Amino acid sequence: MNFLKYSSFFLIIIFLLNAVLAQFPEVTVEISVDRMPEKERADLKTLEQKIPYYFEGYEWFENTYGIEIPLKISMFPEAVSTSGFERVFTSRFLITNEAADLRFFEKSFKFAYNSNDPLMHSEMIHSLTSALDFYAYMFIAGELDTYDPLGGNNIYDKARDIATRGQTSQRPSGWKERLRDLEEIQGLRDYRLAKYYYWNAIDNIDQGKPDAVKIAIDEMLKHLDRMFDINARERNTHIFLDVHARDIAEIIRKYGTPEQLDEIILQDPDNEAIYKKLGTQH
Template sequence: MKTKVLFLTVFLLSAKLVFTQELNCQVTINYDQIQGSTNKQIFDQLKRSVLEFMNNTKWTTEIFSQQEKIDCSFLIIIKQSLGGDIYSGSIQVTSNRPVFKSSYATPVLNIEDEFFQFKFQQFSQLEFNINSFQNNLTSVLAYYAYVVLATDYDTFAPLGGTNYWQKAQLIVQNAQGADEAGWKQSQSGQKNRYWLTENTLQPLFKGIRDCMYSYNLSGLDHMSEGPEAARTTILTSLELLIPVAKSRPASFNMQVFFNAKRDEIINIFKGGTPEEKTKVLEILSTIDPAGTTKYQKISG
């Protein structure tokens, strides 16, 4: 009996060490644009607080091993000190996922949010409740935590990230009374947090999520087995974006997709056959005309 108790105790302690929170988040705070007498130590404290908040919060009910943590990075650029411990700037969020049987990590999210204003006092604790809006700093951070999770899950199962997209949308809904920009339908055009989740969950934009799944799981994850077959799958995956591009040309969601994938697509098809190069350039001219100049590297 004592042996069983000892075994159970060791197992629980081991599980606590092995199964951790979901994100492996790196945080950078750039405050080069802040001049004058502002106490720069506040930004070191901000970095520590954001790191702890992102990496120690339990965002899901899933069990993640250390190896399964999602690698992501948050770059916060402080552009102005508005007084009263209030700052404004931007936040850039990127994430990637490992490619099966490879040391390569593929980028799946790259988004820059220009509407980031928040209040932060030294030694303050970052607190968050998904059912209510408490402050802009933790709401924005939590929103992007769920976007990172949602995007990652979408690459492993068809529409796999829906639950987390919905959680991000709930944060948007709770923030409708906030003074800060980026949360409302009518603010900042259609390149804000409201429209990212609103569009993602609409059937019209399903092609982007279907592409993310097919491109990554059926395409890249099989690259080691046969590059030719993998490229064919990726070509077919990109065709799923054509209806989205035709219905909503230059949409924010498409821009977010190509911010992450454009350079990778170029590198993949540089090694393709002449027929593949012709085909992918034809598709890309329809779905991402803004990248036309860059895509010429494929044929060059």
């Protein structure tokens, strides 16, 4: 009885620790195996089950904000080859957060994976796990940007270190492009600040501070204007606006001004119909 009692207590402690560590509490992975030979199909389906645990059971950073980031990963392997003792897959790869306002796509994601290979966290560069590490830090950095202005910089540095070492590894494929994507996003200062002030507006709504909401909207619009002065079709910013246009319209209708509504329509004409329908006072 004592053994059972202590075993149960131990399992509860492990569960609670995992809950604390779960910065990625839910990771959904789908690997389409239709184009693969029979043996590879079975192995890839095993990998499909391993990847969520790789994300969920690891402390990626000191999570003082209690951040939780559900992820969705879709992989579409199209070719497989053998190189020495390694089996190398070439796949399309898509990873998004739950809202899909941050997403990364690779047309030719090459990774080595053999039957029963464990997925282990390591400082050594591996074509699969290091890529997963890189994207984990990209999503954490993007999330931290919504808590503090440019708050993700330190985590972007972790992703940069992986990508830099990846370029000089035995399998450098894909790392140059990943580093380019990182540099692009981190350099989009006004996109990142517009995101921050959008979420700051929502935080102020939750705290019952309507005047602060209006100020946050002004700041968001200011940084969107600066972003689009540089590049009117900046992809990441438009993805963010496409996902959140309805909420932006509702926030402006309830807490903002007609001038702010006119401004967001001017900046984001792709979603003009949404802003006019939901952002107008009735």
